[in-house]
Amino acid sequence: MTDPEIYDGLTSILRQVFDDPELVATPDLSAHDVAEWDSFNHINIVVASEMRFGVSFKSSELEDLKNVGDFVALIRDKKAA
Amino acid sequence: MKSKPLELHWLPVAADFEGELARARARAADDPPGAWRALRHLAGHRIDFLQTGRIERALRTAEAPPEVPRLRLALLGSFTVEHLVPGLTVGALRRGLALEVHVPPYGQWRQAILDPASDLAAFSPDAVLICSCETDLVPRLPLATPPEEVEAALEASLSETVHRWRALRAMGAAVIQQLPVPTTDPVFGHLDRLVPASRRAMVAEMQHRLIRAAREERVLILDPVAAAEAEGLDALQDRLMWLHAKQHVSPAAGPWFGDQVARILAALRGLTRKVLVLDLDNTLWGGVIGDDGIEGIVIGEGSARGEAFKAFQLYCRALRERGILLAVSSKNDPERALAAFDHPEMVLRRSDFAAFVANWEDKGQGLQRIAQELNLGLEALVFFDDNPAERALLREQFPAVAVPEVPEEPEAYIRCLAAAGLFEAVGYTPDDALRAEQYAANAARRQLEVVAPDMESFLAGLEMEMQVGPVQPVDLVRVAQLINKTNQFNLTTRRYTEAEVGAMIGDPGMLTFCVRLKDRFGDNGIVSVVLGRLRPDGEGGQLFEVDTWLMSCRVLGRRVEEAVAAVIARAARQAGASTVVGCYRPTPKNGMVADLFPRLGFAPAGADGLAALWRLDLAVPPPPPPHIRLTERGVTH
Numbered sequence: 001m002t003d004p005e006i007y008d009g010l011t012s013i014l015r016q017v018f019d020d021p022e023l024v025a026t027p028d029l030s031a032h033d034v035a036e037w038d039s040f041n042h043i044n045i046v047v048a049s050e051m052r053f054g055v056s057f058k059s060s061e062l063e064d065l066k067n068v069g070d071f072v073a074l075i076r077d078k079k080a081a
Numbered sequence: 082m083k084s085k086p087l088e089l090h091w092l093p094v095a096a097d098f099e100g101e102l103a104r105a106r107a108r109a110a111d112d113p114p115g116a117w118r119a120l121r122h123l124a125g126h127r128i129d130f131l132q133t134g135r136i137e138r139a140l141r142t143a144e145a146p147p148e149v150p151r152l153r154l155a156l157l158g159s160f161t162v163e164h165l166v167p168g169l170t171v172g173a174l175r176r177g178l179a180l181e182v183h184v185p186p187y188g189q190w191r192q193a194i195l196d197p198a199s200d201l202a203a204f205s206p207d208a209v210l211i212c213s214c215e216t217d218l219v220p221r222l223p224l225a226t227p228p229e230e231v232e233a234a235l236e237a238s239l240s241e242t243v244h245r246w247r248a249l250r251a252m253g254a255a256v257i258q259q260l261p262v263p264t265t266d267p268v269f270g271h272l273d274r275l276v277p278a279s280r281r282a283m284v285a286e287m288q289h290r291l292i293r294a295a296r297e298e299r300v301l302i303l304d305p306v307a308a309a310e311a312e313g314l315d316a317l318q319d320r321l322m323w324l325h326a327k328q329h330v331s332p333a334a335g336p337w338f339g340d341q342v343a344r345i346l347a348a349l350r351g352l353t354r355k356v357l358v359l360d361l362d363n364t365l366w367g368g369v370i371g372d373d374g375i376e377g378i379v380i381g382e383g384s385a386r387g388e389a390f391k392a393f394q395l396y397c398r399a400l401r402e403r404g405i406l407l408a409v410s411s412k413n414d415p416e417r418a419l420a421a422f423d424h425p426e427m428v429l430r431r432s433d434f435a436a437f438v439a440n441w442e443d444k445g446q447g448l449q450r451i452a453q454e455l456n457l458g459l460e461a462l463v464f465f466d467d468n469p470a471e472r473a474l475l476r477e478q479f480p481a482v483a484v485p486e487v488p489e490e491p492e493a494y495i496r497c498l499a500a501a502g503l504f505e506a507v508g509y510t511p512d513d514a515l516r517a518e519q520y521a522a523n524a525a526r527r528q529l530e531v532v533a534p535d536m537e538s539f540l541a542g543l544e545m546e547m548q549v550g551p552v553q554p555v556d557l558v559r560v561a562q563l564i565n566k567t568n569q570f571n572l573t574t575r576r577y578t579e580a581e582v583g584a585m586i587g588d589p590g591m592l593t594f595c596v597r598l599k600d601r602f603g604d605n606g607i608v609s610v611v612l613g614r615l616r617p618d619g620e621g622g623q624l625f626e627v628d629t630w631l632m633s634c635r636v637l638g639r640r641v642e643e644a645v646a647a648v649i650a651r652a653a654r655q656a657g658a659s660t661v662v663g664c665y666r667p668t669p670k671n672g673m674v675a676d677l678f679p680r681l682g683f684a685p686a687g688a689d690g691l692a693a694l695w696r697l698d699l700a701v702p703p704p705p706p707p708h709i710r711l712t713e714r715g716v717t718h
Contacts (some may be wrong), residue, residue: 001409013131016131016134016135017134019135019138040163040164041333043164044130044131044134044164044332045128047331047332047333048130048131049332051129051333053481
């Protein structure tokens with residue numbers, strides 16, 4: 001799975017979670033940039049990503065994420081493994 | 082790899098989710114009820130948790146039309162439950178119920194129950210769902226604890242739970258207790274079950290006790306484990322989410338969990354289906370009777386497919402035994418369709434069907450005929466047909482009919498119908514078991530109506546016997562059922578839970594009437610309910626105000642209401658009232674009783690908003706009709 005494919009998938013997820021058709025997943029985007037990105041929506045993003053990309057995250061992996069770029073790298077590594 | 086989340090697999094896939102959602106949102110500005118209906122339509126599809134969340138947010142700008150039943154639900158839980166609210170709200174929406182949900186602050190639900198000044202008490206819930214996790218209900222004990230101590234600890238914990246149930250029921254709420262979902266892995270293996278203080282043994286033991294206690298306390302049970310068993314428990318819970326956010330039910334399973342709860346809530350409001358309308362060819366048997374003939378159709382022993390159809394028929398018959406009516410809607414030559422039931426392997430018989438429509442007309446017309454014959458609305462019907470084109474057409478023509486997405490293979494039919502949860506109930510009474518027989522008896526009554534020379538001799542020929550008394554605790558389940566599902570002969574359409582009616586029968590200021598009717602064709606069970614209050618009339622006397630008066634449509638046209646009016650009048654007079662005041666609150670469905678009070682000799686007494694008020698002077702009480710023998714509290718008149 002290529003990075004652009006993962007970004008596309010995440011864009012679709014973010015738009016649904018926040019009901020915002022303008023949102024685009026970019027490497028620097030983080031929870032600080034979206035007002036409604038609270039812990040509740042964070043979990044929705046994680047669960048939707050697991051379903052969409054067919055991967056499963058460990059809690060330790062999720063703790064170190066700083067932005068969307070980190071998350072994409074994590075998904076890419078999991079798909080490659 | 083993740084386990085597949087629990088899906089709403091019995092619902093059709095939405096063709097254009099984004100478009101429909103956008104249109105519903107756009108509509109909210111100037112037509113909030115229209116937006117609500119559009120969102121309800123959208124909720125009837127196989128949506129995931131993100132889509133469910135979006136519908137719930139859109140719903141906040143919509144408004145339920147006035148005829149839609151409302152229900153206030155308090156969601157109590159020791160784990161995070163906020164994420165379940167969208168699934169619940171949208172699950173209720175799918176069933177035509179407007180739900181308002183209250184969630185007490187995290188960790189404070191126990192105090193909220195006991196504090197009369199809590200937000201929970203102020204919310205005044207109609208129903209309460211207690212989401213308990215294993216650690217809540219089952220105390221933790223050292224593994225070597227002797228059996229007697231385990232026993233005592235379980236009893237102590239159970240009695241706390243029962244105490245809470247009682248406090249909630251005293252608020253007038255129906256209580257739904259979720260059974261704990263086992264979260265602990267075994268420490269031995271199979272042996273855990275035999276070690277009394279192991280988590281596995283204790284959770285299983287507690288489940289049995291909770292179920293027994295719930296039966297006694299009239300508390301309802303939500304059993305997500307049993308419901309999820311077929312799909313796999315991992316899909317229901319997600320260990321990561323449990324550790325991360327104390328979310329015991331995985332967010333992805335939210336729509337599924339919400340639908341499970343919503344079916345119980347809908348049943349509390351009488352929004353449950355009553356009739357299963359079945360197609361014949363390739364639904365009840367394999368092949369086409371018109372082409373293949375009785376020797377050619379596939380049913381019964383001999384092939385896996387034949388056995389699958391037979392198993393489905395057995396399941397339909399089990400539904401009939403619990404009181405669901407069966408009907409047929411088939412595009413077939415009527416004689417040929419009937420002849421198929423002579424097949425020796427056929428489980429269902431012609432007499433199992435309360436209505437049988439086989440012709441070449443549009444199926445929509447057939448369903449309307451079935452509803453009419455059974456005196457029910459289209460919202461009572463479930464249509465089960467293997468043909469996707471028929472299903473799609475019917476969904477479009479008559480959205481009120483429930484149309485499960487029937488799988489291709491007959492071995493999956495039962496699973497689909499059972500998972501759809503369209504026949505969920507909140508009680509089971511001997512009346513339910515009798516229902517299918519009663520509809521057959523009704524057919525015999527109609528026959529008498531045809532041969533009797535006039536109405537008088539028809540009524541006399543029925544040999545009716547009416548028994549009236551105050552509502553008793555044993556009647557509560559059936560009375561609450563009637564209060565919540567009777568739409569047509571219902572003067573005020575006020576809905577009350579079993580707990581609320583229970584409070585009324587203990588209230589000395591209330592008079593309650595429970596009417597049973599027998600005739601020569603059988604026992605109709607409880608057919609009418611009247612609830613009312615005695616109050617001062619402002620002139621030094623007393624009046625009796627009828628709060629609720631309803632009657633089952635099965636006994637329409639038999640002057641039962643006249644006999645009931647005579648009983649009410651007499652009881653009110655005996656209680657010291659000089660007047661009966663009645664009220665008619667119009668709804669889209671109760672037009673048939675708009676003129677009931679004037680027909681019974683009541684005089685107009687003004688209006689209260691849309692409601693018309695009527696009064697009856699008890700100086701001249703109405704006479705009972707001659708054809709009904711009346712038994713009142715054991716005294717024969």
